[in-house]
Every structure is written in structure tokens, then in C-alpha cells.
Amino acid sequence: MTAVWDEARTDETEPDILCRDLVRIFVTEGVEVQALQGLTLRVERGEVVALVGASGSGKSTLLSILSGLDRPTGGAARVAGQDLVAMTRAERVDFQRHRVGFVWQQTARNLLPYLTATQNVVVPMALAGTPRRTAARAARAAELLALLGVTHVADRLPAHMSGGEQQRVAIAVALANDPRVLLADEPTGELDEATSAEVLEAFRTANAELGTTVLVVTHDPAVADHVSRTVRIRDGRTSLEVLRRREVGADGVARDLVEEFAVLDPVGRMQLPPEFVTQLGLRDRVRLDLEPDHVSVWPGTGPSSAAPPTAAPPTTTSPPTSGGSRPAGRHAATEEQS
Numbered sequence: 444m445t446a447v448w449d450e451a452r453t454d455e456t457e458p459d460i461l462c463r464d465l466v467r468i469f470v471t472e473g474v475e476v477q478a479l480q481g482l483t484l485r486v487e488r489g490e491v492v493a494l495v496g497a498s499g500s501g502k503s504t505l506l507s508i509l510s511g512l513d514r515p516t517g518g519a520a521r522v523a524g525q526d527l528v529a530m531t532r533a534e535r536v537d538f539q540r541h542r543v544g545f546v547w548q549q550t551a552r553n554l555l556p557y558l559t560a561t562q563n564v565v566v567p568m569a570l571a572g573t574p575r576r577t578a579a580r581a582a583r584a585a586e587l588l589a590l591l592g593v594t595h596v597a598d599r600l601p602a603h604m605s606g607g608e609q610q611r612v613a614i615a616v617a618l619a620n621d622p623r624v625l626l627a628d629e630p631t632g633e634l635d636e637a638t639s640a641e642v643l644e645a646f647r648t649a650n651a652e653l654g655t656t657v658l659v660v661t662h663d664p665a666v667a668d669h670v671s672r673t674v675r676i677r678d679g680r681t682s683l684e685v686l687r688r689r690e691v692g693a694d695g696v697a698r699d700l701v702e703e704f705a706v707l708d709p710v711g712r713m714q715l716p717p718e719f720v721t722q723l724g725l726r727d728r729v730r731l732d733l734e735p736d737h738v739s740v741w742p743g744t745g746p747s748s749a750a751p752p753t754a755a756p757p758t759t760t761s762p763p764t765s766g767g768s769r770p771a772g773r774h775a776a777t778e779e780q781s
């Protein structure tokens with residue numbers, strides 16, 4: 444038993460997504476690519492989280508593992524109570540049918556083109572054999588289409604729906620067997636801004652009404668505005684988290700607060716933001732000083748230097764201040780997003 448399962452605790456309190464030191468290495472023509480390099484991620488039950496990152500940072504690789512389509516090379520991963528590393532073939536089928544739902548970027552990949560919206564939603568229920576009666580399946584399909592605001596396309600083929608309608612029907616399909624977790628890979632990638640907002644609202648509805656945990660992988664910065672937690676992945680590791688919450692001040696006025704944190708993994712590793720590294724010319728090694736309430740990071744000045752630096756500390760990590768400001772020393776998140 445690894446530590447990740449200690450964290451899982453009981454069924455009631457177990458996070459819906461728990462990854463610890465996840466590694467995925469691809470080898471093609473003798474060349475090794477480390478797509479995931481010790482990634483740690485925890486998503487609590489009922490959360491809506493966006494996963495962002497530059498192209499090639501490992502987002503799709505992670506999603507393939509979380510959806511049971513691929514296995515990690517190393518580390519531990521657990522989704523909706525299922526151990527994804529030790530999963531048998533039968534468990535994989537059960538996991539993909541009942542515990543997790545997916546929505547892909549390509550609208551055409553989500554729906555069978557020769558079936559209506561209702562028929563598409565019924566398919567996963569028929570494959571799983573639940574509910575037993577055909578009328579009950581049709582009733583459930585109607586309920587889900589209504590929940591997602593697409594009742595008007597119930598009898599239409601995908602070719603006769605807009606891109607946004609197709610994606611909302613795709614969410615209904617993914618929810619057909621009442622999964623605990625919904626995973627989406629760039630679900631708004633082919634949509635314009637207004638339609639994207641509708642689709643994101645549909646994910647929020649699924650979360651609010653059905654309690655489904657949602658993880659959306661995206662390049663789209665607008666997605667981050669619709670979720671309470673955004674996790675940035677860089678070079679195959681989670682590097683940064685942005686938390687959003689609404690707080691009512693003493694004056695009775697509600698304000699949206701945004702706090703940004705570097706991710707610290709269980710053994711104390713973290714990634715410095717690239718702009719910090721560039722601005723201070725940090726290379727190879729840095730000097731750390733433990734202060735009563737924070738840690739200072741100083742440019743290393745070579746192996747022979749023993750004296751602590753005397754200049755003003757350039758980079759300091761300290762607890763986030765209240766009131767929604769960023770941790771001291773951390774300026775606005777301007778990392779590129781491709």
C-alpha cells in the first residue's frame with residue numbers, strides 16, 4: 444500500500460481524483476519522452492477544476508490515464524474509488540461505463556451521427572443494461588437533455604444541431620450512467636466565445652444538480668473564469684494553482700478574490716515560475732533561507748560561497764495574504780498559454 448491510499452481514507456471522504464508521483468514515459472524509435480514527470484493532483488468530490496498548460500505539457504496524457512484509456516509508467520492514480528494502476532480488464536469496463544464520463548473536443552467524436560440526441564443518450568444505458576426498461580431509459584434521456592437545455596434537439600441527428608448543442612448533448616451522453624466524475628478534453632476548442640460559455644454553464648449545471656466532479660482540460664483562458672480552481676501543468680507536473688472565490692466584505696459588497704499558489708508536492712518539491720527564474724538569472728542551484736514565517740530563495744553564487752547574501756531578498760515565498768492578494772513576491776500570472 445502506498446501513501447496515496449492512506450490519503451484516500453474512507454469511501455465517504457475519498458477525493459474523486461488522486462494522483463501521486465505519476466510518470467508516463469513514451470518510447471518511439473528509441474527516443475524516450477517523459478510526458479508526465481512525477482505529477483501530483485488531488486480533486487475533491489464535487490469540485491469543478493480546470494487543468495491548463497502549454498501545448499506538450501502533458502494534459503492529454505494525464506486525461507488518457509484518468510479515463511482508463513492508458514496506464515502510467517509509474518506512480519499511483521485513483522479515480523472515483525478505482526485504482527487505475529492495478530485495474531483488471533473487467534474493472535476497466537465497469538469503470539468506463541459507470542464511474543467516469545468523457546467529453547472530447549471533436550464534437551463528431553462524442554456522438555453517433557446516425558442516431559438522434561435521445562438515442563445517443565440511451566446508448567450507454569443500453570450497453571450497461573440499466574435501467575432495465577426501455578421507457579425508463581427514454582425518460583432518463585429526456586431528463587438529462589432538459590437539464591442541459593437541449594430538449595429542442597431531442598429528435599435531431601447531430602448534423603442538424605449547432606456545435607454548442609452537440610457538446611451539451613455529449614455531456615448528457617457522458618452523464619447517462621450517473622458517473623461520479625466527468626472528464627473533458629478541450630470541450631470548447633471548436634466553439635466561439637458565446638457558445639463556449641453555454642457549454643461551460645452546462646458543466647456547472649451537471650455539477651450543481653447532480654454533484655458530479657468535473658475536470659476540464661483546456662487551452663481556453665475563459666474556462667478558468669468559470670471554475671473555482673485552476674491547476675497549471677508544466678513539463679509534466681502540476682506547477683501552479685489559482686483559486687477563485689466570492690467574499691462579501693464588511694461594506695456588504697461582494698468581491699471576486701483570486702489567489703495564486705505554487706504547488707508543493709508531498710516531498711516538498713515545487714517549480715519556480717519561469718519569469719522568476721529568468722528575471723533573477725537563477726541557474727543550477729539556489730540558496731534557501733528559512734525565516735520564521737517564510738522561505739527566501741537566493742541566486743546561488745557558486746560552490747565556494749559560504750556567506751549569506753546581503754542584498755535585499757529578491758524572491759520570497761510566504762503564506763498567502765488574506766483579502767485575495769497574491770502571495771508576497773508573486774506578481775500577476777502572465778505565463779503563456781498556447
Ligand SMILES: Nc1ncnc2c1ncn2[C@@H]1O[C@H](COP(=O)(O)OP(=O)(O)OP(=O)(O)O)[C@@H](O)[C@H]1O
Nearest residue numbers: 469471476478496497498499500501502503504505
Ligand atoms: N503516444 C505518444 N508517443 C510518443 N510521445 C507522446 C505520445 N503522446 C504524447 N507524447 C508526448 O508527450 C508530451 C505530452 O503530450 P500531451 O499530448 O500530453 O500534451 P498536451 O499538454 O495535451 O498538448 P496539447 O495541448 O498540444 O494537446 C509531448 O512531448 C508529446 O509529444
